[in-house]
Amino acid sequence: xxxxPYRPCGAIDHLVGRRQFMGDLAAGAGIVAGSSxxxxxxxxxxxxxxxxxxxxxxxxxxxxxxESWDPKPHLxxxxxxxxxxxxxxxxxxxxxxxxxxxxxxxMALVRSLNTRQDDHGLANNLVRSGRMTQSATEYPELxxxxxxxxxxxxxxxxxxxxxxxxxxxxRGNNAAYxxxxxxxxxxxxxxxGVVNARLPDGMTVTADKRRHDWRRFVNNRFRGRVDxxxxxxxxxxxxxxxxxxxxxxxxxxxxxxTRVRDTYGNxxxxxxxxxxxxxxxxxxxxxxxxxxxxxxxxxxxxxxxHYVADFDRPxxxxxxxxxxxxxxxxxxxxxxTEFGRTPRINTGYGRDHYSxxxxxxxxxxxxxxxxxxGKTDAKGAEVTDRQVDHRHLFHTYLQAIGIDSSGDxxxxxRKFPVADxxxxxxxxLLA
Amino acid sequence: MTPKPTPVIVExxxxxxxxxxxxxxxxxxxxxxxxxxxxxxxxxxxxxQRWEVATGRKTTLSGHRNWVRTLAFSPDxxxxxxxxxxxxxxxxxxxxxxxxxxRDTQAHQGWLRGLAISSDxxxxxxxxxxRLVKVWSTRDGGLVRELQGHPNIVYCVHFVPGSHExxxxxxxxxxxxxxxxxxxxxxAFDVKEIFFHIGDLAPFGGILSLGFSHDGRTLTASGxxxxxxxxxxxxxxxxxxxxxxxxxKRPKHESLKKELDGTMWRALHHPSGxxxxxxxxxxxxxxxxxxxxxxxxxxxxxxxDCDLHPNQVDLFxxxxxxxxxxxxxxxxxQTAPG
Numbered sequence: 171x172x173x174x175p176y177r178p179c180g181a182i183d184h185l186v187g188r189r190q191f192m193g194d195l196a197a198g199a200g201i202v203a204g205s206s207x208x209x210x211x212x213x214x215x216x217x218x219x220x221x222x223x224x225x226x227x228x229x230x231x232x233x234x235x236x237e238s239w240d241p242k243p244h245l246x247x248x249x250x251x252x253x254x255x256x257x258x259x260x261x262x263x264x265x266x267x268x269x270x271x272x273x274x275x276x277m278a279l280v281r282s283l284n285t286r287q288d289d290h291g292l293a294n295n296l297v298r299s300g301r302m303t304q305s306a307t308e309y310p311e312l313x314x315x316x317x318x319x320x321x322x323x324x325x326x327x328x329x330x331x332x333x334x335x336x337x338x339x340x341r342g343n344n345a346a347y348x349x350x351x352x353x354x355x356x357x358x359x360x361x362x363g364v365v366n367a368r369l370p371d372g373m374t375v376t377a378d379k380r381r382h383d384w385r386r387f388v389n390n391r392f393r394g395r396v397d398x399x400x401x402x403x404x405x406x407x408x409x410x411x412x413x414x415x416x417x418x419x420x421x422x423x424x425x426x427x428t429r430v431r432d433t434y435g436n437x438x439x440x441x442x443x444x445x446x447x448x449x450x451x452x453x454x455x456x457x458x459x460x461x462x463x464x465x466x467x468x469x470x471x472x473x474x475x476h477y478v479a480d481f482d483r484p485x486x487x488x489x490x491x492x493x494x495x496x497x498x499x500x501x502x503x504x505x506x507t508e509f510g511r512t513p514r515i516n517t518g519y520g521r522d523h524y525s526x527x528x529x530x531x532x533x534x535x536x537x538x539x540x541x542x543x544g545k546t547d548a549k550g551a552e553v554t555d556r557q558v559d560h561r562h563l564f565h566t567y568l569q570a571i572g573i574d575s576s577g578d579x580x581x582x583x584r585k586f587p588v589a590d591x592x593x594x595x596x597x598x599l600l601a
Numbered sequence: 602m603t604p605k606p607t608p609v610i611v612e613x614x615x616x617x618x619x620x621x622x623x624x625x626x627x628x629x630x631x632x633x634x635x636x637x638x639x640x641x642x643x644x645x646x647x648x649x650q651r652w653e654v655a656t657g658r659k660t661t662l663s664g665h666r667n668w669v670r671t672l673a674f675s676p677d678x679x680x681x682x683x684x685x686x687x688x689x690x691x692x693x694x695x696x697x698x699x700x701x702x703x704r705d706t707q708a709h710q711g712w713l714r715g716l717a718i719s720s721d722x723x724x725x726x727x728x729x730x731x732r733l734v735k736v737w738s739t740r741d742g743g744l745v746r747e748l749q750g751h752p753n754i755v756y757c758v759h760f761v762p763g764s765h766e767x768x769x770x771x772x773x774x775x776x777x778x779x780x781x782x783x784x785x786x787x788x789a790f791d792v793k794e795i796f797f798h799i800g801d802l803a804p805f806g807g808i809l810s811l812g813f814s815h816d817g818r819t820l821t822a823s824g825x826x827x828x829x830x831x832x833x834x835x836x837x838x839x840x841x842x843x844x845x846x847x848x849x850k851r852p853k854h855e856s857l858k859k860e861l862d863g864t865m866w867r868a869l870h871h872p873s874g875x876x877x878x879x880x881x882x883x884x885x886x887x888x889x890x891x892x893x894x895x896x897x898x899x900x901x902x903x904x905x906d907c908d909l910h911p912n913q914v915d916l917f918x919x920x921x922x923x924x925x926x927x928x929x930x931x932x933x934x935q936t937a938p939g
Binding site (some may be wrong): 437475 | 627802803
């Protein structure tokens with residue numbers, strides 16, 4: 171840990187002090203190239219008054235913990251990559267993460283996950299919802315829970331946004347009993363971000379307003395006769411889409427200065443991160459970025475060489491940019507994946523699915539920076555200290571941003587626990 | 602004194618394993634010394650294993666600090682050169698009881714992927730993740746040339762027989778032919794059909810081995826193609842040959858009747874004209890000019906490299922299960938079959 175304990179989302183004086191500290195560190199350690207991104211940040215008071223945000227970087231398919239957060243160099247199970255030091259004394263990560271290693275003082279690692287689920291689909295659901303889907307009950311994913319938990323009246327943007335490489339549309343089916351209002355809205359980092367967000371050729375603003383007035387009129391008349399949550403959801407989606415169209419410039423990353431775009435890079439992932447930063451600045455409660463797939467049953471080391479490099483620099487720049495602008499104090503960043511990879515190197519020099527001992531990284535708001543939770547054995551085959559799972563992580567994510575994970579959702583009079591009541595947060599991971 | 606090769610007949614259908622030597626760690630590469638006394642293999646436990654062919658006596662050579670990926674003997678058989686994922690080029694006196702590196706060169710940034718020795722023994726060429734081909738003096742270990750131009754990882758390098766010209770192959774399907782001196786390319790061969798790209802993230806495949814026919818008229822590259830699921834490893838092994846003089850591309854060498862989910866890690870030309878390729882757990886044999894494999898000889902474990910004994914009838918294969926296997930693939934012409 172560095173200096174004073176980090177107080178998340180803290181007061182202005184703490185914020186300024188931390189910025190000064192980071193500036194000193196950047197000068198001394200030469201953080202990420204082009205780190206001076208503090209172009210036109212909001213004032214500290216303004217930022218401190220904003221709500222929290224969560225950004226999930228989802229590494230689809232299962233990144234190898236050996237080639238990322240829990241390297242085991244010089245062991246045959248560890249593969250050919252070395253470990254490098256980070257900005258947290260004594261903490262090492264894979265040599266494939268040189269830029270992220272310089273952000274580790276803003277992050278924490280959990281190296282003792284045992285989630286007991288090696289199937290992609292089921293594991294995906296597990297880590298996203300913090301619970302195993304039961305036959306009668308589906309659980310909302312983290313994005314939906316955060317969108318509801320951090321919801322503000324009249325907030326003009328969707329509370330749960332998933333960015334896609336190309337301009338995309340539609341919504342996810344990931345809010346379960348919370349309803350489609352909290353399901354993910356899919357946007358892109360290309361082509362202005364949101365498809366079909368402009369009025370069709372020949373449609374004037376006045377004519378558009380008139381047709382929506384007419385829609386609202388007939389909708390309200392019908393709604394007066396029929397009581398339906400489904401109709402309410404459709405209505406809400408329409409209205410949200412209109413608000414989103416009004417704010418479409420927010421999704422257009424070409425409005426960023428060239429030097430900022432250059433810093434994030436020209437990869438699809440970098441563009442999505444830049445879009446995520448723009449959305450965080452607007453207080454969008456939850457943004458998810460996908461990167462992958464990482465399901466390297468074959469050629470694991472060659473693919474990690476390229477994939478981790480594609481992740482590393484843009485991600486580190488994203489963390490740096492958020493920190494420099496003062497938004498990391500109010501933003502929880504989670505690098506999520508569905509499971510790890512086997513210690514055993516298979517006959518194709520791949521690694522297979524492995525949920526018995528794996529890792530994730532997270533940082534920013536509410537997290538004890540520099541913390542490393544748990545350990546695995548020398549071969550990385552078993553958890554040897556502080557075993558935790560998806561349930562504990564889910565509680566931790568929510569508590570880090572101030573949502574009471576021990577509470578209940580009241581859905582039409584029925585109580586649904588926000589997170590699995592059989593587990594709790596990882597206390598030592600919380601700031 | 603290197604024995605003069607005996608004319609042999611390759612009999613793929615009669616190929617059989619005659620020796621099996623075990624090591625405790627996966628083997629990535631192997632080479633037989635020009636005198637045929639030793640066979641050496643590089644392992645992922647950072648060691649080189651040396652076996653005496655006659656007795657099977659094993660000696661461990663320690664010096665690398667990462668996976669040992671590539672090996673080559675000097676033409677006189679006295680020295681072994683090794684390269685590994687530690688980026689280092691080591692030189693060993695191979696006949697010593699307990700060989701130690703007599704030269705240790707940090708040759709590349711990142712992994713050293715391939716090396717080759719010129720036929721006069723004066724130069725050793727290396728290549729690696731830093732996209733460079735480097736040429737070193739075997740006399741003093743000094744850097745002679747550094748060749749830039751590959752756009753991505755360089756997997757393999759080979760001297761043009763009888764010269765100091767070089768060919769090098771990369772992960773994105775380029776083969777470059779370099780002049781004997783200077784830093785200029787003479788020409789480029791495009792083998793993009795054995796390279797696949799996953800989105801904009803990672804190349805897959807490329808030129809995994811390069812070799813010349815014994816008459817020097819054919820250059821052959823091996824690798825993979827027909828990729829349907831790269832992370833899952835669904836691909837087919839292939840070799841592509843060129844007429845060395847004209848540069849004309851010849852029909853691919855594949856396993857068509859029996860589809861193999863594998864990579865051809867090495868293709869080598871037998872002096873008889875038969876092309877030999879190792880892929881998955883199989884040793885494949887192609888008659889000259891044949892697109893489809895003539896015969897497949899199965900082994901117990903995935904093969905990552907092979908080399909021919911100077912007797913031309915024994916093929917050594919390096920396996921994922923840590924075993925080095927000796928397969929008899931033919932017989933001297935004057936002996937009776939069987």
